[in-house]
Amino acid sequence: xxxxxxxxxxxxxxxxxxxxxxxxxxxxxxxxxxxxxxxxxxxxxxxxxxxxxxxxxxxxxxxxxxxxxxxxxxxxxxxxxxxxxxxxxxxxxxxxxxxxxxxxxxxxxxxxxxxxxxxxxxxxxxxxxxxxxxxxxxxxxxxxxxxxxxxxxxxxxxxxxxxxxxxxxxxxxxxxxxxxxxxxxxxxxxxxxxxxxxxxxxxxxxxxxxxxxxxxxxxxxxxxxxxxxxxxxxxxxxxxxxxxxxxxxxxxxxxxxxxxxxxxxxxxxxxxxxxxxxxxxxxxxxxxxxxxxxxxxxx
Amino acid sequence: xxxxxxxxxxxxxxxxxxxxxxxxxxxxxxxxxxxxxxxxxxxxxxxxxxxxxxxxxxxxxxxxxxxxxxxxxxxxxxxxxxxxxxxxxxxxxxxxxxxxxxxxxxxxxxxxxxxxxxxxxxxxxxxxxxxxxxxxxxxxxxxxxxxxxxxxxxxxxxxxxxxxxxxxxxxxxxxxxxxxxxxxxxxxxxxxxxxxxxxxxxxxxxxxxxxxxxxxxxxxxxxxxxxxxxxxxxxxxxxxxxxxxxxxxxxxxxxxxxxxxxxxxxxxxxxxxxxxxxxxxxxxxxxxxxxxxxxxxxxxxxxxxxxxxxxxxxxxxxxxxx
Numbered sequence: 001x002x003x004x005x006x007x008x009x010x011x012x013x014x015x016x017x018x019x020x021x022x023x024x025x026x027x028x029x030x031x032x033x034x035x036x037x038x039x040x041x042x043x044x045x046x047x048x049x050x051x052x053x054x055x056x057x058x059x060x061x062x063x064x065x066x067x068x069x070x071x072x073x074x075x076x077x078x079x080x081x082x083x084x085x086x087x088x089x090x091x092x093x094x095x096x097x098x099x100x101x102x103x104x105x106x107x108x109x110x111x112x113x114x115x116x117x118x119x120x121x122x123x124x125x126x127x128x129x130x131x132x133x134x135x136x137x138x139x140x141x142x143x144x145x146x147x148x149x150x151x152x153x154x155x156x157x158x159x160x161x162x163x164x165x166x167x168x169x170x171x172x173x174x175x176x177x178x179x180x181x182x183x184x185x186x187x188x189x190x191x192x193x194x195x196x197x198x199x200x201x202x203x204x205x206x207x208x209x210x211x212x213x214x215x216x217x218x219x220x221x222x223x224x225x226x227x228x229x230x231x232x233x234x235x236x237x238x239x240x241x242x243x244x245x246x247x248x249x250x251x252x253x254x255x256x257x258x259x260x261x262x263x264x265x266x267x268x269x270x271x272x273x274x275x276x277x278x279x280x281x282x283x284x285x286x287x288x289x290x291x292x293x294x295x296x297x298x299x
Numbered sequence: 300x301x302x303x304x305x306x307x308x309x310x311x312x313x314x315x316x317x318x319x320x321x322x323x324x325x326x327x328x329x330x331x332x333x334x335x336x337x338x339x340x341x342x343x344x345x346x347x348x349x350x351x352x353x354x355x356x357x358x359x360x361x362x363x364x365x366x367x368x369x370x371x372x373x374x375x376x377x378x379x380x381x382x383x384x385x386x387x388x389x390x391x392x393x394x395x396x397x398x399x400x401x402x403x404x405x406x407x408x409x410x411x412x413x414x415x416x417x418x419x420x421x422x423x424x425x426x427x428x429x430x431x432x433x434x435x436x437x438x439x440x441x442x443x444x445x446x447x448x449x450x451x452x453x454x455x456x457x458x459x460x461x462x463x464x465x466x467x468x469x470x471x472x473x474x475x476x477x478x479x480x481x482x483x484x485x486x487x488x489x490x491x492x493x494x495x496x497x498x499x500x501x502x503x504x505x506x507x508x509x510x511x512x513x514x515x516x517x518x519x520x521x522x523x524x525x526x527x528x529x530x531x532x533x534x535x536x537x538x539x540x541x542x543x544x545x546x547x548x549x550x551x552x553x554x555x556x557x558x559x560x561x562x563x564x565x566x567x568x569x570x571x572x573x574x575x576x577x578x579x580x581x582x583x584x585x586x587x588x589x590x591x592x593x594x595x596x597x598x599x600x601x602x603x604x605x606x607x608x609x610x611x612x613x614x615x616x617x618x619x620x621x
Contacts, residue, residue, distance in 0.1 A: 128353025
C-alpha cells in the first residue's frame with residue numbers, strides 16, 4: 001500500500017506541475033505571439049477577426065509603414081539615442097559612486113550612503129519635480145530624458161554590494177603599487193564588475209527604452225522628441241475602443257493606407273518596441289538573477 | 300598620479316592607527332574618493348532634496364505668476380479641502396484597494412511559482428519556463444496594457460472567445476467598461492507582468508535551504524507536501540515577512556501607469572489613484588497647491604509606514620532592511 005502511493009504520487013504530481021508550468025508559458029507567450037501574427041497580417045483582413053497564432057494574409061506593409069521615414073521612424077531613433085546615452089552615463093556615474101561608498105575607510109561613507117538610499121523611500125512628488133524641471137529649462141529638451149533619472153539608489157546598492165564581495169587584497173596591492181582611487185577604480189575594479197554592470201545596464205536600458213511618462217509630462221508638445229513608447233501610447237489611447245481612427249494618417253503610414261490599420265500598425269510597433277529587449281535579456285539571465293539577490297541584501 | 304605616494308603613506312598610517320588618526324588627515328588622503336562622490340551627491344541634493352522646498356505650495360494659494368514673497372499663505376486649508384473632497388476620498392479608496400489586491404495576489408502567485416519551479420527535475424525545462432516567465436517584466440506598461448486590452452476586447456479578444464467556446468457566457472463581456480472588474484483586471488495584469496520576476500527572490504531563498512533538512516525529513520517518512528509545509532515554507536518565512544512588511548509601506552503606491560492606460564470614462568470612479576489625482580489637479584487643471592498637498596500626504600504616509608515597517612521587522616529579528 002505504502003510503496004504504491006509512493007510510486008504513483010510523484011507521477012501525478014509531476015504531471016500536474018508540468019501542466020501548470022506549460023499553462024503559464026502559454027498564457028505568457030500567447031498575447032505576444034498573437035500580436036506578432038497580427039503585425040504580419042494585412043490590416044483590413046485583421047478587422048474580420050479570427051487571427052490567433054498565424055497570419056491569414058501575409059504582408060510586411062505594417063513594418064514598412066513603421067519605418068517609412070515618418071514620425072514613428074523618427075521616434076524609434078529618439079528612443080535608441082536616449083537609451084544608449086543614458087545607460088552609459090548612468091552606469092559610469094553610479095559605479096563610481098558605488099566604488100566610493102564601498103571603501104570601508106571612506107570618511108563620508110555612511111552619510112553619503114544614507115542620503116542616496118533615502119531617495120528610494122520618498123520623493124518630493126510630481127508637482128515640485130515638474131517645477132524643478134521647468135526652472136532648469138529642461139522642458140521640451142532632449143536632456144530631460146537623460147538627466148533626471150541618472151542615479152538610482154537601488155542600482156547603486158547592487159553595484160556596491162557586488163564590489164564588497166571582491167577580495168580586499170586586490171585593492172590593497174594596487175594601493176601599494178601607488179595607484180590612487182581613480183586608477184584602482186578604472187583599471188582594477190571596473191573590469192571585475194562586468195557581470196553586475198551588465199545587470200545594471202539591462203535595468204537602466206529597459207527603463208529608458210520603456211519610458212513614456214517623461215515624454216508625456218515634459219516633452220509632449222515637441223513632436224521631434226517623441227519616443228517609440230509615446231507613439232504607441234497615443235495609438236493605444238485612440239484605438240482601444242474603435243477599429244478606425246485618424247491617428248495613423250499623420251504617422252507616416254498614411255501613404256500605404258488600406259492594408260494598414262491602427263490595430264495592425266500598433267501590433268507592428270509593439271513588436272519593434274519589444275524585440276530589442278527580448279533578444280538581449282535571455283543572455284543576461286544568470287547575471288540579473290544574481291543582481292536581484294544582491295539588491296535584496298541592503299546591509 | 301602625483302599625489303599617489305602621499306596616498307600610500309597616509310593609507311598605511313590609517314591602517315595601523317585607524318581610530319586615532321584625525322578625521323581631517325583621513326579626508327586629505329581621500330580626496331579622490333570625495334571627488335568621485337561629490338558630483339552625484341550634488342545631483343541627488345538638487346533632484347531629490349531641493350524639490351521638497353516646493354512643498355510650501357501646499358500651504359499657499361499658489362499662483363505661478365507671482366514671486367514667492369507675494370504668495371498668499373492659507374495654512375492647512377488645502378489639506379482640509381482634500382479630506383472633505385469626495386473625489387479624493389474615492390481615489391484614496393481605489394489606491395488602497397488596488398494596492399492590497401496587488402500585494403496579496405503578487406505574493407501568493409510568486410511564492411507558489413517558486414515552490415513549483417523548485418520541484419521541477421529537468422534543468423532544461425525549468426530554465427525554459429523561467430526564461431519565459433521573465434519576459435513580460437521587460438515589456439513596458441504601454442505594451443502590456445495594449446496586450447490586455449486586446450485580450451479583453453469584445454471583438455475577437457481571446458478571453459471572450461474562450462469563455463464563449465466553453466459556454467460560460469453567451470455574448471462577449473465589455474470587461475474594461477465594468478467598474479467592478481477594474482481592480483481585478485489591474486491585479487491580474489500585475490500578476491501576468493511580474494510573477495516570474497517576483498519568484499526570483501523566493502526561488503533563491505528556497506535553493507539556499509539546507510538539503511540535509513529534506514533528507515532527514517525523507518528518512519522520517521515525510522511526503523512532498525509535508526516537506527513543503529514543514530521545511531520549504533518555514534525556510535522562506537523570514538524573506539516573505541520582510542518583503543510583506545516592506546510592501547505594506549508602499550500601500551499608497553498602487554502604481555499609475557496601468558490605471559491611467561486602462562482606465563476610461565466609464566470606470567473612472569474605480570480606476571483613478573492618488574497619482575492620477577495629482578496629475579489631473581496639478582498639471583491639467585492647474586490647481587498646484589491642492590495637487591501638491593495630495594502628493595505630500597502620500598509621501599508622509601509612505602515614509603511613516605516604511606519606518607513603522609522597519610521597526611516591526613527589527614523587532615521580529617530581521618534587520619536587513621534600510
